[in-house]
Amino acid sequence: MRINQTRERLARGETVYGCGLQVYRSAEIPRTFAAAGFDYVFIDMEHGAFDLETVQDMIRASVEAGITPIVRVAELLYSLVARLLDAGAQGIILRAWKTSACWPRR
Numbered sequence: 001m002r003i004n005q006t007r008e009r010l011a012r013g014e015t016v017y018g019c020g021l022q023v024y025r026s027a028e029i030p031r032t033f034a035a036a037g038f039d040y041v042f043i044d045m046e047h048g049a050f051d052l053e054t055v056q057d058m059i060r061a062s063v064e065a066g067i068t069p070i071v072r073v074a075e076l077l078y079s080l081v082a083r084l085l086d087a088g089a090q091g092i093i094l095r096a097w098k099t100s101a102c103w104p105r106r
Helices: 005-011 028-035 052-065 078-087
Strands: 018-021 040-044 068-072 091-093
Touching: 005 068, 018 028, 028 040, 028 052, 040 052, 052 068, 052 078, 078 091
Parallel strands: 018 040, 040 068, 068 091
Antiparallel strands: none
């Protein structure tokens, strides 16, 4: 398992910097963020128009470049979250929930 460097730095009380991505559909963007010195990239599947394959490419590029990929999902679906984690995402952000009544029930 890959160590989440962003999480480790936060646990030590360090400051981390990241940048969000919701418009440009290229795996080169996370590589550019890493080269600029960012610690993480926030890939937004809730407001961005990314398909799963594009996000998987961005995750792979992030991991290869040494930047932590964090993905916000539009829906809390096990099948989606599991695939993103399997692809290498090191963090998942859930969409905004106004009340606990919004949480899906089993």
